[in-house]
Amino acid sequence: MGLTTPAAVGGRSASSITAGITKKGTDVKGKLIESALVGALGLSLLILLVLLVDLVMRSWPIWTERPGDFLTGGLNSANAANAGVWSAMKGTLVLCGVVVVVSFPLGIACAVYLEEYAGTSRFAKWTRINVRNLAGVPSIVYGLLGLAIFVGAMEGITGGRTVFAGGLALSALVLPIVIITASEALRAVPRGIREGALGVGATPWETVRSHVLPSAAPGILTGTVLSLARAAGEAAPVLLVGAATGLLRTGDQNFFAQLTGPFTALPVAIFSYARQPGDAFREVTAAASVVLMVLVLFMNGFAIWLRNRYERKW
Amino acid sequence: MTTALTGATPTHEPTPISLRTDPKRRRKDTAARWVFKAAAATTFAVTVLIIFTLVVDAWGFLSNLSDTDDGLGSLFDIGWFPRRGIFDIGTLVVGTFIVTGIAMIVAVPLGLGTAIYLAEYARPRIRRTIKPIIEVLAGIPSVVLGYFAISFINPQIIVSLFDSADKAFTLAAAGVAVGVLTVPIIASVAEDALRAVPMSLREASFGLGGKRSQTTFRVVVPAAISGIVASLILGVSRAVGETMVVAIAAGAVGGGLFRLTPLLPGQTMTGAMAALGFGSDQVAGNDLAFQSLYFIGLLLFFMTLVLNFLSDRLVARVREVY
Numbered sequence: 001m002g003l004t005t006p007a008a009v010g011g012r013s014a015s016s017i018t019a020g021i022t023k024k025g026t027d028v029k030g031k032l033i034e035s036a037l038v039g040a041l042g043l044s045l046l047i048l049l050v051l052l053v054d055l056v057m058r059s060w061p062i063w064t065e066r067p068g069d070f071l072t073g074g075l076n077s078a079n080a081a082n083a084g085v086w087s088a089m090k091g092t093l094v095l096c097g098v099v100v101v102v103s104f105p106l107g108i109a110c111a112v113y114l115e116e117y118a119g120t121s122r123f124a125k126w127t128r129i130n131v132r133n134l135a136g137v138p139s140i141v142y143g144l145l146g147l148a149i150f151v152g153a154m155e156g157i158t159g160g161r162t163v164f165a166g167g168l169a170l171s172a173l174v175l176p177i178v179i180i181t182a183s184e185a186l187r188a189v190p191r192g193i194r195e196g197a198l199g200v201g202a203t204p205w206e207t208v209r210s211h212v213l214p215s216a217a218p219g220i221l222t223g224t225v226l227s228l229a230r231a232a233g234e235a236a237p238v239l240l241v242g243a244a245t246g247l248l249r250t251g252d253q254n255f256f257a258q259l260t261g262p263f264t265a266l267p268v269a270i271f272s273y274a275r276q277p278g279d280a281f282r283e284v285t286a287a288a289s290v291v292l293m294v295l296v297l298f299m300n301g302f303a304i305w306l307r308n309r310y311e312r313k314w
Numbered sequence: 315m316t317t318a319l320t321g322a323t324p325t326h327e328p329t330p331i332s333l334r335t336d337p338k339r340r341r342k343d344t345a346a347r348w349v350f351k352a353a354a355a356t357t358f359a360v361t362v363l364i365i366f367t368l369v370v371d372a373w374g375f376l377s378n379l380s381d382t383d384d385g386l387g388s389l390f391d392i393g394w395f396p397r398r399g400i401f402d403i404g405t406l407v408v409g410t411f412i413v414t415g416i417a418m419i420v421a422v423p424l425g426l427g428t429a430i431y432l433a434e435y436a437r438p439r440i441r442r443t444i445k446p447i448i449e450v451l452a453g454i455p456s457v458v459l460g461y462f463a464i465s466f467i468n469p470q471i472i473v474s475l476f477d478s479a480d481k482a483f484t485l486a487a488a489g490v491a492v493g494v495l496t497v498p499i500i501a502s503v504a505e506d507a508l509r510a511v512p513m514s515l516r517e518a519s520f521g522l523g524g525k526r527s528q529t530t531f532r533v534v535v536p537a538a539i540s541g542i543v544a545s546l547i548l549g550v551s552r553a554v555g556e557t558m559v560v561a562i563a564a565g566a567v568g569g570g571l572f573r574l575t576p577l578l579p580g581q582t583m584t585g586a587m588a589a590l591g592f593g594s595d596q597v598a599g600n601d602l603a604f605q606s607l608y609f610i611g612l613l614l615f616f617m618t619l620v621l622n623f624l625s626d627r628l629v630a631r632v633r634e635v636y
Contacts, residue, residue, distance in 0.1 A: 030527040037435060040427020041444065044497050048451050054466050055458070109353030117347055118354070127354045129626075130361055136548075136622035137615065138555025140587055141364060144611045147591070148367040172360050179357070203339050205346035233455030236557040236584075240591040267457040267558070271592075274461045274562045282465060289458045300453040304446050 052293075059287035070287055075244060075264050077272045080280035085288050088269035091163060091243070092232055092295070095265055098167025099174060099231045104224050106171075107178025111220075114179070115186040116194075116208050135176035142173040143240030151241055161242030163263040169237040174227040181223020185216040218310030222303045229299035233292065235267035245272035266292045368615055371608030378602050394581050396590060396603035406610065408574065409485065409582040410554055413564070416489025416576060417496055417553040422546060424493075425500025429545070432501070433508035434530045452498035460562030463491035468563065472577070479577040483565020486576040491559045496549040503548055503629070507541020508534055544628035551621035554583075555614060561588035583610050 062070050073084015110127070118124030146169025150158050158165040189212050197207040213220075239245070244262040270292060273285040335343075379389070382399060394405045428448065432441050468487035472479045479486065511534050519529040535542065565579030573580050581589075590607045 027525055027527070030525050033527045033531075034431075034435060037427045037431035040424050041431050044424050044428050044451065044501075045444075045447060047494055047497075048447065048454075050466065051454070051458075051462050054462065058465065106353050106356055109350050110357060113347075113350035113354045117350055123351075123354070127357060131357055132626055133619060133622055134357060134361060136551055136618055137364065138557065138584070138618055140555070140557040140584055140591075141368070141611055141615050143591065144608060145360075145364050145367055148371065148608075149363050175357065175360065201335070203335060203343035205343040206339070208346075229453055233453070233457070235455070235457045236561075236588065239588070245592065267455055270455075270457045270461060271558065271562060274457070274464065285461050286465070289461055292455055293458060296453055296455060297450060300450060304449060 055286050055289050055293065059283055059290050062283050062287040070284075071291075075269055075272070077245065077276055080276070080278065080284050083273065083281075083284045085266065085269055085291055088264050088266045088288070089291070091263045091265040091268075094163045094259065094263070095167045095170055095238065096228055096232055098164060099171050099228060100224075102168065103171035103175050103178055103227070103231075107175050107224075107227075108182050108220060110175075110179045111182035111186055112208055112213075115183055116204065116212060131176045131179050135180060139173055139234050140236040140240065142169050143237035145169060145172060146237055146241040159260050161262070162260055164259075166238045166241045166243060166263065166265070169241050170231045170234060173234060173237055174231050177227040177230060178224055181226065182216075182220045185219025185223060186212060188219060189215045218306055222307045225299050225303040225306070229296045229303070232299065233267055233296050235265070235271050238265050238268055239271065243268040266295070364615070368608055368612040371605055372612040375602065375605035375609045378605065382602070394586055396586075396606050399602070401606050401609075403610070403613065405573075406581055406583045406586050409564075409580045409585065412485050412574070412576050412580065413489040413492055413560060413582050414550060414553040416486055417493035417556075418546075418550065420490050420493025421496035421500055421549055421553075425497045425545070425549065426504055426542065428497070428501040429504035429508060429542075430530060430535070433505045434534060435526070448498050448501055451494075452502070454495070456495060456556060456558040457562065459491045459495055460488075460559040463487045463559060463563035467491055476577055480565070480579055483563060483579040484577050485564055485573075485580040485582075488560050488563040488582075489576060491563060492553050492556045495556060495559065496553050499552055500545045500549040503545035504538075504542050507538040507545065507629075510541065511537045540628040540631045544625040547621050547625040547628070551618045551625065554621070555618050557584040557588055560585040561592070583614050586610060587614075 070084050071089075072086045073082060074087045075085075076083045110131075114124055114127060118127070146165055150165040150168040151161055154165075154168075158168065193211050193215055194207055197211045198204070202210070244264045245268060266288065270285055270288045273281050273288055379401065389401050389403055392405065393400050393402055432444060432448075436444065464483065464487065467490050468479075468482070468484055471490065472484050472486050473481060476486075515533055515537055516529055519533045524533070560582050561584070564582060564585050587607055587610050590604060
């Protein structure tokens with residue numbers, strides 16, 4: 001063949017290059033690196049497994065001895081035997097309701113404006129920068145916003161330290177997440193769909209309503225469910241706004257009185273139980289954590305399922 | 315104009331055909347545009363309100379503090395005891411650095427290792443299975459990890475590794491738990507950066523006889539380096555702002571001594587805010603101590619703002635190159 005193999009290229013011997021091309025010989029260093037990478041992944045998964053097992057094991061006495069009593073009991077950080085999560089679950093439900101009503105329409109509308117109307121205008125550019133920065137603001141700062149604005153300045157509307165003020169703080173927290181995920185879903189809709197509608201004379205609003213939004217709906221829904229899970233798991237803003245951490249009975253008052261009175265939430269209950277000393281409260285904390293994890297993981301799982309189910313390649 | 319289109323024997327005057335959109339539909343379209351624009355404007359309202367709140371109350375804190383006997387000097391006394399009028403911000407910043415540093419020691423190898431494995435080594439089927447599990451890790455609420463820090467990480471790991479560690483609360487346990495929270499953030503941003511590297515670069519390296527490890531670490535990782543650095547900065551920003559883990563597991567209620575050891579309870583910026591704001595410090599009647607909450611908040615806001623901005627620029631650079 002007239003070709004000669006060079007003895008060495010770039011400091012590597014010819015045999016090493018041949019081995020690289022023909023995959024002969026064992027690459028010890030490569031195997032070591034690969035096992036280190038697998039180890040990093042494995043350790044991350046192991047932590048998750050240990051966390052889940054630890055929670056279930058510790059809360060086991062509660063689930064075997066008084067599951068119904070625990071699920072229907074009120075917040076009680078003085079007596080572990082009477083502590084429950086019912087008032088906390090109700091609070092979390094109402095907080096999520098406020099987020100759905102306030103944050104979702106606002107966030108989706110903002111995403112529609114950015115993707116369908118604004119294009120590359122300066123206002124849109126600044127809005128995008130602003131939204132990305134808001135997404136990185138620590139959650140406790142949203143708590144300060146809630147405390148000063150929703151509890152203080154807007155007391156006439158929210159009624160002070162109520163579940164509405166907490167819900168508004170959470171809405172501000174997840175608003176940038178809703179906008180970012182909804183924008184991604186809208187961007188994934190191909191141009192042709194819009195052009196088809198505009199070409200037969202639809203106005204931009206009609207195009208959005210009848211073509212773009214229905215096509216992007218699964219993606220938008222995925223993003224909103226994910227941000228709802230985030231809101232359900234956040235404690236810091238709700239605590240700053242003034243969620244109850246001490247004693248809160250499940251309450252016999254009518255629904256409206258409960259809404260305007262003191263409130264709590266699942267992550268807040270976990271926080272106040274975790275601060276109590278003693279093994280009895282460790283069990284209660286673990287059990288409340290299991291309830292929150294089931295709720296959050298169910299929402300996340302639903303979102304991932306939605307994404308896989310409706311993922312469309314255009 | 316329209317008459318030209320009509321036939322020779324018109325029975326009636328034809329209705330003119332207009333290509334202009336029906337004014338009712340146009341009005342609806344304009345209204346919709348304004349509604350959407352108003353929604354976009356609310357995001358600015360949120361930012362302005364946050365900055366306004368923080369600046370006004372932080373300013374109030376500083377001007378009230380300068381009226382006290384010690385004046386602004388109490389910002390530099392050693393220790394953080396808001397009820398005794400000692401507001402040494404340095405104590406909190408050092409605590410935050412310790413927690414963030416430990417978090418990064420945990421999260422950087424785990425997060426980057428996971429990202430590199432998923433992007434460069436894993437078969438598609440494995441990747442499809444692992445990614446949702448990592449997303450589950452990302453969905454764990456921080457209170458749950460705070461509880462995990464005091465129920466497992468501190469007694470089982472920190473105390474058994476270091477005899478001198480506090481039995482109940484340590485900054486180290488809080489740091490490890492914050493690190494666990496940061497792993498999925500680093501992993502997902504870094505993986506996106508690695509996958510954005512064009513396949514042709516890998517093919518060129520393999521074609522020259524490069525092994526997978528050489529291709530990964532000498533070609534793909536350097537090509538994605540700005541995105542990887544961005545993922546680390548984003549991780550630091552999240553760790554600095556993480557509140558609930560520190561509030562549960564770092565142990566300092568109310569005050570905090572100036573400490574450099576991670577094996578004892580300590581106070582961080584977010585931990586101090588939690589103690590002031592959640593009422594565990596009972597400062598509701600003490601205006602000066604309560605206002606210090608906003609001062610720390612402002613500092614935290616600007617720290618994370620700078621970090622996020624840097625990370626954002628770096629990610630944008632990856633996008634521009636490929």
